[in-house]
Amino acid sequence: MARTLRTSRLSALGLPLLALLALPPAGCSAKSTDEPTGQAFGKIALVVRQHTTVGPDGKVTIVVASGSDQVMDYKRYVPGGRVETYDLRTKKTENLTEDFPKADVTSLDVSFDATKVVFSMRIDETDSYHLYWASLERGDDGKFELHQLTFGPYDDIHPIWVAGDRIAFVTNEGYTEMGTRADEYEHPREVTQLATISLAAGDADRKLCAQNLSHSVNLFSMADGRVGFSRWEHLEHVNDMKLFAMNPDCTQVVAVSGQHGKPANSLVQVTETSVPNVFVAVATERNKTIQSGGLVRIDARSSVDARKFDEEHAAYEVLTPNVPLENDPSPVGRYRTPHALPDGRLLVSWAGGVVNDIDVMSATPPNYGVYLYDPTTRKNQLVLDHDGSWELDAQAIVPRREPPVIDSIHRETDSTTPAVFGSIDIKNTSLYSSHGDTVSGAQFDDTPTDQALRQAKRVRIIEGFSSESAPGITQFGITMAEGAAVIGEAPVYDDGSWLAKVPAYIPMHLQPIDEFDLSIRNQTLWIQGMPGEARVCGGCHESRSAPNLSGGQQMTLAASKGAVNLDTPLDARAEYPWFGANDPNDPNQIQTLLDQKCVSCHNETTNGNGAQEFYTVTTNSAVGGATPYQIPRMDLSSRPITVSYDNQTGSYAASYVSLFYPAAVALELGVGSQVTGTVPPLWAVPSDARGSALIEKLNVTSSIDSNKTAWPLDQAFSDPGIRGAKRTMHPEDVGVTLTREERVKLIRAIDLGGQYFSRRNSDFQRYGNDPTAGH
Numbered sequence: 001m002a003r004t005l006r007t008s009r010l011s012a013l014g015l016p017l018l019a020l021l022a023l024p025p026a027g028c029s030a031k032s033t034d035e036p037t038g039q040a041f042g043k044i045a046l047v048v049r050q051h052t053t054v055g056p057d058g059k060v061t062i063v064v065a066s067g068s069d070q071v072m073d074y075k076r077y078v079p080g081g082r083v084e085t086y087d088l089r090t091k092k093t094e095n096l097t098e099d100f101p102k103a104d105v106t107s108l109d110v111s112f113d114a115t116k117v118v119f120s121m122r123i124d125e126t127d128s129y130h131l132y133w134a135s136l137e138r139g140d141d142g143k144f145e146l147h148q149l150t151f152g153p154y155d156d157i158h159p160i161w162v163a164g165d166r167i168a169f170v171t172n173e174g175y176t177e178m179g180t181r182a183d184e185y186e187h188p189r190e191v192t193q194l195a196t197i198s199l200a201a202g203d204a205d206r207k208l209c210a211q212n213l214s215h216s217v218n219l220f221s222m223a224d225g226r227v228g229f230s231r232w233e234h235l236e237h238v239n240d241m242k243l244f245a246m247n248p249d250c251t252q253v254v255a256v257s258g259q260h261g262k263p264a265n266s267l268v269q270v271t272e273t274s275v276p277n278v279f280v281a282v283a284t285e286r287n288k289t290i291q292s293g294g295l296v297r298i299d300a301r302s303s304v305d306a307r308k309f310d311e312e313h314a315a316y317e318v319l320t321p322n323v324p325l326e327n328d329p330s331p332v333g334r335y336r337t338p339h340a341l342p343d344g345r346l347l348v349s350w351a352g353g354v355v356n357d358i359d360v361m362s363a364t365p366p367n368y369g370v371y372l373y374d375p376t377t378r379k380n381q382l383v384l385d386h387d388g389s390w391e392l393d394a395q396a397i398v399p400r401r402e403p404p405v406i407d408s409i410h411r412e413t414d415s416t417t418p419a420v421f422g423s424i425d426i427k428n429t430s431l432y433s434s435h436g437d438t439v440s441g442a443q444f445d446d447t448p449t450d451q452a453l454r455q456a457k458r459v460r461i462i463e464g465f466s467s468e469s470a471p472g473i474t475q476f477g478i479t480m481a482e483g484a485a486v487i488g489e490a491p492v493y494d495d496g497s498w499l500a501k502v503p504a505y506i507p508m509h510l511q512p513i514d515e516f517d518l519s520i521r522n523q524t525l526w527i528q529g530m531p532g533e534a535r536v537c538g539g540c541h542e543s544r545s546a547p548n549l550s551g552g553q554q555m556t557l558a559a560s561k562g563a564v565n566l567d568t569p570l571d572a573r574a575e576y577p578w579f580g581a582n583d584p585n586d587p588n589q590i591q592t593l594l595d596q597k598c599v600s601c602h603n604e605t606t607n608g609n610g611a612q613e614f615y616t617v618t619t620n621s622a623v624g625g626a627t628p629y630q631i632p633r634m635d636l637s638s639r640p641i642t643v644s645y646d647n648q649t650g651s652y653a654a655s656y657v658s659l660f661y662p663a664a665v666a667l668e669l670g671v672g673s674q675v676t677g678t679v680p681p682l683w684a685v686p687s688d689a690r691g692s693a694l695i696e697k698l699n700v701t702s703s704i705d706s707n708k709t710a711w712p713l714d715q716a717f718s719d720p721g722i723r724g725a726k727r728t729m730h731p732e733d734v735g736v737t738l739t740r741e742e743r744v745k746l747i748r749a750i751d752l753g754g755q756y757f758s759r760r761n762s763d764f765q766r767y768g769n770d771p772t773a774g775h
Contacts, residue, residue, distance in 0.1 A: 042089045045117050046394040047105045050080035051365045064365045081105040083119050086384050096134045096144045109160040110395045112402040120157040129155040149202040160219045162248045164405040165199040168219050168227045191215055209250035210528035213464045213507045218269050223276040225403040230268045236481045236687050236753050238524045241266035249408035251533045257300045257314035264325035273340040277301045277309040280338050285327040288357040292334035294323035319375045329354045337393045346373045347394040350380055370394040412532030418501040418567035419529025425496035427453045428539025441690035442710035452520050456512035458489040459498050464507045473757055478645040478664050479686035481753025485573035488566030497556035499563040504531040515702040516710040517744045519751045522687045576749040577761035579638055579653040590749050593742055594636045594655050602636040615677030619644040632658050633680045652756055659684040660754050681721040686754040689747040693722050697730050700743045
């Protein structure tokens with residue numbers, strides 16, 4: 001049944017709404033013959049979502065909390081959602097999902113020919129979210145044709161059309177030996193990943209993409225045929241959402257924008273404008289904004305070739321300067337789900353007022369309606385606003401150019417086939433020339449990154465895993481690092497090239513390391529490969545606009561020698577559990593080393609040749625009250641110490657707290673602001689052994705020349721807080737021998753992120769029914 005919209009509150013601001021009826025499609029002109037011309041549209045498709053229910057007893061329940069805590073809202077089921085069309089001429093709405101009165105719908109996308117819509121729907125409280133497509137016009141039987149595409153006990157959301165009648169979407173289906181990845185923060189425990197199906201075959205043609213460590217959400221189609229999406233990048237101190245793109249076959253994932261200079265923590269809900277590689281996104285914080293924020297235009301076009309994008313030099317223009325881009329209460333309101341129109345205007349969802357977690361606490365949900373936003377006048381004009389519901393994801397029902405089909409390069413069906421990672425020349429980097437990045441510590445002193453990379457001898461490849469490894473553990477320690485395991489180290493040849501076979505599907509990041517086994521830099525983006533996929537870059541964050549040359553030769557040395565095989569199974573990957581290893585004889589347990597070589601001098605009562613010293617950190621809890629924690633300067637024993645970090649309290653070995661808490665205090669990551677006493681040097685800086693005072697104090701010799709040390713001997717320490725007149729090899733200077741390999745264990749434990757927990761000292765158990773067969 002068609003419903004009449006309540007009296008429209010059309011604003012006098014901006015251009016007339018009916019101007020929509022004459023908008024040409026993207027990129028067309030009056031003389032065009034290969035594109036639709038003059039295709040006026042008078043309808044939009046949209047999602048209507050509920051937030052309030054009334055029980056049989058008359059009790060009113062408002063459910064928006066899962067929308068407050070995160071930028072990815074997909075499990076907030078409230079019955080009464082629907083897919084609608086709205087006729088701008090007649091002001092009539094049609095319900096495409098009228099046969100499902102208890103449904104909830106998360107998102108939709110209009111097909112390129114504007115004849116159908118794909119969407120995600122949960123039909124009742126016992127169901128999961130699945131993908132459906134529906135016709136946009138009623139058939140001869142008076143019904144909208146509707147077909148379910150996906151099934152199964154998991155949630156499939158955020159579908160978009162891809163050229164060639166494929167559909168890309170987001171799912172929380174688990175398919176590695178760790179099952180569904182579990183997010184250790186306040187977001188839903190099931191981490192979302194990407195997948196594709198074909199329109200004709202649905203789940204029978206389901207392909208799961210390689211995993212990121214955290215959520216991937218908000219897919220959008222790109223003019224060049226690729227699939228764009230937002231990805232939550234949690235990698236140690238990096239904690240934001242950036243834009244990425246991939247081929248529809250899940251290969252060649254690349255960053256689009258957000259790595260450098262974006263105006264907000266997270267870029268989500270992106271739409272590409274009529275100008276390729278120019279986008280509009282919602283800029284916001286990750287949480288407490290109910291997936292809403294300000295609007296920002298992102299111009300990621302390369303200055304060399306506008307058909308390509310250059311994420312290094314993307315330009316950002318905030319289109320709504322009065323709307324905050326963080327989670328503070330907004331004085332005006334916030335935007336959601338923008339969709340670009342050919343004339344530069346945007347169909348948006350808009351809610352006035354506070355629009356953050358204050359709405360949840362006060363039980364007053366924001367009122368999202370559909371508006372037309374003109375970036376030139378910065379005015380909203382009402383299109384549609386039902387009472388008591390959210391109107392989201394509005395899109396014009398008009399044919400649009402279908403992107404070119406990108407032929408699949410991924411035809412490997414054996415999930416155990418490794419991917420290949422490598423670089424043409426690791427010294428090829430723009431980190432210094434474009435961003436001023438330098439390297440300090442050991443042999444480097446504010447050295448330009450391109451020069452420092454000339455000393456790279458190997459590339460350390462690190463697997464990332466989340467807290468699903470250990471039930472009940474939601475933090476890996478008192479650093480921001482996630483789980484880590486060394487897959488292996490690939491040699492860097494004289495021309496700067498390297499090449500390695502690595503496990504497919506899993507998230508990894510890289511560290512070029514020098515002859516001292518110290519990381520020169522820590523890559524802060526997760527990378528992953530499909531089985532059989534080759535991911536060979538130009539260098540180490542090379543220029544996105546300059547050509548990549550292989551040192552003037554036809555083939556790199558790495559290619560001529562062949563990729564080193566680092567396709568190691570899970571049990572063979574090196575982890576560094578700090579204490580309490582499941583196997584007491586674990587050769588990589590750090591506390592064992594400390595007990596054998598260090599505790600006799602550094603314990604609860606003594607520190608070197610003097611008494612142990614302490615400082616006190618007092619933290620304030622969210623519910624009130626202050627708790628003091630006494631921290632030893634250098635107690636390397638296993639006695640338990642309780643501390644607070646990132647608003648959580650836990651007990652760890654004294655050695656771990658002694659070494660890593662000074663860096664936590666320096667970063668002020670939830671440890672409070674009141675410190676009494678002298679904080680020691682930064683003994684262990686997560687992911688930066690080169691900048692860690694402990695490693696400078698111990699020093700390390702070269703893997704090439706045993707007479708060469710990372711820090712020159714008999715010179716003053718870089719931090720005057722490190723005691724000792726001059727550098728020596730410690731603890732050899734007090735009669736204790738520490739082998740080079742033992743030093744390297746400490747270096748690796750720090751460079752991996754300083755985790756206390758690993759899969760080797762927890763209750764990690766593998767999941768069954770693993771289609772990736774060992775990876």
